[in-house]
Amino acid sequence: xxxxxxxxxxxxxxxxxxxxxxxxxxxxxxxxxxxxxxxxxxxxxxxxxxxxxxxxxxxxxxxxxxxxxxxxxxxxxxxxxxxxxxxxxxxxxxxxxxxxxxxxxxxxxxxxxxxxxxxxxxxxxxxxxxxxxxxxxxxxxxxxxxxxxxxxxxxxxxxxxxxxxxxxxxxxxxxxxxxxxxxxxxxxxxxxxxxxxxxxxxxxxxxx
Numbered sequence: 001x002x003x004x005x006x007x008x009x010x011x012x013x014x015x016x017x018x019x020x021x022x023x024x025x026x027x028x029x030x031x032x033x034x035x036x037x038x039x040x041x042x043x044x045x046x047x048x049x050x051x052x053x054x055x056x057x058x059x060x061x062x063x064x065x066x067x068x069x070x071x072x073x074x075x076x077x078x079x080x081x082x083x084x085x086x087x088x089x090x091x092x093x094x095x096x097x098x099x100x101x102x103x104x105x106x107x108x109x110x111x112x113x114x115x116x117x118x119x120x121x122x123x124x125x126x127x128x129x130x131x132x133x134x135x136x137x138x139x140x141x142x143x144x145x146x147x148x149x150x151x152x153x154x155x156x157x158x159x160x161x162x163x164x165x166x167x168x169x170x171x172x173x174x175x176x177x178x179x180x181x182x183x184x185x186x187x188x189x190x191x192x193x194x195x196x197x198x199x200x201x202x203x204x205x206x207x208x
Contacts, residue, residue, distance in 0.1 A: 026051050027116070029108050033120040036072055041110040041118045045075050053131030054078070070123075076107035079129055102129050127177075 029048060035041040042058070048054045055078040063071040084182045109122035 028125065029120050029123045031120055033125055034109065034199040038070060038110065038112070038118055041073070041108075041120070042075060045108055049077075053081040054127060057133075059107070072109065074107060074109045074120040075122075077127060079104040079127075080107065104128050 026048065029045060029063065031114050042056075046056045046146065057076050057078040057080060059074040059076050059080070061070050061074070063160070064071055082103050104127050105124050106127045107124045108120060110118045112118050
């Protein structure tokens, strides 16, 4: 059998399997699922996460010791691991953030095969925290709160910048006004001196 025909048969079987899964509400990753590149695999998992209701964390990768190419990549829920409360040097324990890590084990591992395809070799579906799908594409309520907090801080920062620019503008305008007054005074002095010189010249010519 021709190699191209074999590839077409394999691609056709993968497409059929994908089409069957697309008939359900959400297309899930599965062990053996193939992608043309690491980027395709990442985009698929990010879109899957958006629809399910969580945010993806780009995690470890394994590189080739020969040419440095990425050979495997692990992606997971952004609540993987734990964020221990840090005790300040001069204060009590800080209150944990609403989007702190919670030890979630949801993950996917993709590896590059010899034929250049990227294949899912591991998929952990279950999360240990609520998943919430929102219209704007944010996953959990903690992630949405974090985004709101970031935007609020950005607005406050922009307001500070506007205030600083306004103050600089007023200072500049005051400086211009002061310099204008100073220049007007100097011009007036010059005009007065010229008038005195003209008067003296006029008197001197009359004496002659």
